[in-house]
Amino acid sequence: MADRTPLLSVTELSKTYLSATGPVEAIRSISFDVYPGELVCIVGPSGCGKTTLLKCVSGLLPPTSGTVTLDGAEVTRPPATMAVVFQEYGQSLYPWLTVRDNVALPLRARGVPRAERAAVVERALEEVGLSHVLRTYPWQLSGGMQQRVAIARAVAYQPEVLVMDEPFAAVDAQTRADLEDLVRRVWKDLGVTVLFVTHDIDESVYLGERVVVLSASPTVVQEDLAVDLPAERDQLGTRALPRFTELRTHVYGQIQRAKRGEQVGAA
Amino acid sequence: MLSETVTSMTTVPGPVAPEQAPRARDGVRATPRGTGPRPSARPRSRRTRRAVLGFLGVLGFAATWELFALAEVVNPSYLPSFTTTARRLVAELGEPRFWSTLGDTLITWALGLAIAVGAALVLGTVIGLVPFLRRATHSTVEFLRPIPSVAIIPLAVLVAGLSREAALIVVVYAPFWQVLIQVLYGIADVNTVARDTARSFGLGRAQRLRHLVLPTALPYVITGFRLAAAIALVLTITSELVIGNPGIGRQIDLYRSAPDAPGLYALVLVTGLLGLLVNLGTRAIERRVLHWHPSVRRETPR
Amino acid sequence: MTAVRRTLASAGFTLGLPLLLLLGWAVATRSTTTIYFPTPARVGEAFVATWLDPEILGRDVLPSLGRFAIGVALSIVIGIAAGTVIGSTPWLRALLEPMLEFFRAIPPVVLVPVLMLVLGLGDTMRLAVIVSGSVWPVLLNTVEGVRARDPVLVDTSRSYRVRGALALRYFVLPAASPQIMAGIRLCLSIGLILMVISEMFAASSGLGYQIVFFQRQYMIAEMWSGIVLLGLVGVVVAAVFHVVERRVLHWYHGSREVSRG
């Protein structure tokens, strides 16, 4: 891997919020690289600054210090080649637009011609299994369906980097499994680079090619772990592999240590 | 129903539901932590900055007025300068006659508001609690409510002459509907809440009132009161101007026909300040009475 | 069968009380001879004779309604345009907020004498009166609606680079539309009031002028018919607004119903 140049580099990133009650140090120092075509999961305890990290990565929030570079250029505002799926997926859909228009709006902003837009939107919605709800409004859909619309919007945007913030935190177990497989499929089919944030250890191991474990606040990288599971994954088989159990036990241990505040094996 | 998120907007003639928690419809925690354009600006300094800018805005307005008047874009006897007006305002404040005029206005306002709120509370409660009455009165209420209150000025004058009583008819009319609608919606909301929750089971009358009726209906009523207070003030001054019963409004019309431009502008400023005081006062009352309610609590951190 | 019964019942509830009131009015005015309260039939006659007369319609009613329409349209356009600029520019908002609060608190009617002094007695003054009073609710509600955008949607729009005119059309204005519509509803009722008021002073034509004229001439039935006409205008305006609002905010009402379950 070392011979390739990273697509995305986070270097000594730190963020301190200045809130009404005083400064809040959300991230102390985080560094990691993401290479083209990778699927990297970021896992960490609740409130450790995962969302903050993603907002800095996606150019929505200026870091207090440190840098984020994408394709060699420093990220200071939202880059054109990045799509974000937000944690509050229901709120991230425009309630006055239909499902189709929600997916199409970013493409309009980019100036994709109408005919091509329609085709891309339809394909993206088909990809997530929602071609039957084009004309519905997001608030008429269930939580899991709303989340799939948000994913379809990101997919239709045809980004180089797809950033997802705990996208499945609020859906039921069955939908969650389906959506996980959807993310793997999209990643493979489109060849995008995916940065996937979660607080679910199993999910991170099941999905990721690499898992970056964050410590509890003040947040640093606790461990950067390669996941050496077979590329073809399925919910029953993969999760039954002894290696899967080993990896998740390892990550679990790291997180427990992180919660106790021990700094072990930082990359 | 259109709920009025801007609690600061005065007279909304429609029913106004107290705002609930913001868009928590997907079960996802709905805590919008803003990442505004300048999230690292220190809040304290931001507040001072706002105050300073606001003060500059007021100064800017005064300066613009002054320059506009001095440049004599408009005939100076029609548009006195800001300083002339301000001096006149101070002079007025020193005169007992000004205060008795102001007192007249305030008495008409308070009387009108009290009658409107009292009548609306009683009628609203009765109608709201009896489903038959609620259905039977709906169309009539919806028809009478949008009738512009000034339409009844001639009628009021005919019936009561050029008097405070005539003014009161006008002053009571619109706020009455405003509060009535709010009371009706408040009670309807109590009914739904009572149906939806098991809370109402096994509660005594006093407890029901304490735990169900008041917390649910009170926000509507208080909001109605706040809106009504503003509308009543507007109508008080309007009727003084049009009907000619004693008060600031009539004094404004007298200064216009004199013509006494500085006096006219000074009194217009007074009405603005009066309106501002009423708005601030009722908002403070609302915040005090509803300090436990999300619509109020949410306002403070900003 | 039950559907028919239900329709009948709802018609009964809708028309029952108004008919009863009308009946009560008729009975009360038949037995006594108060000049102030003519019989409904007399008012109806006066209504047809006065307001449906082409001359009065063309000289008083239509010009009044025209001024109302233009004034309100101007208020809405100015209010939304200025409100959007102010609402999306934090320093401008901080600068103007106290002055806007003050202007909103001025009872609109007291600006009538001021505008009469400055602009004289023409149509310009009447339009200015309507706009000067009814622009504030639209303006302030737009400011508030534009300012209080959902932060998640703000982030969404930024990260998908939805900007400029596109953001205005598909994000900023729709997001503020519930508040803007609340402002417009107010704007309409204030505008109607000011239309009448602006014609009550030193005018020689218009709806407001005619009603005051009838009152001064003790043409009681005609005066009553004028009040009825104004009431009808108010009701029609409110009904039209209701229909438009339902259309514009269908997503808002829909999503609220869903969230209430």
Ligand SMILES: Nc1ncnc2c1ncn2[C@@H]1O[C@H](COP(=O)(O)OP(=O)(O)OP(=O)(O)O)[C@@H](O)[C@H]1O
């Ligand atoms: N706008 C803000 N102002 C002040 N403090 C903030 C702000 N946003 C986040 N924080 C604080 O920063 C810390 C990290 O928050 P963040 O939302 O990034 O965590 P997270 O890992 O995404 O949590 P979760 O797993 O619950 O999504 C928390 O302590 C939070 O309270």
Ligand SMILES: [Mg+2]
């Ligand atoms: Mg988060």
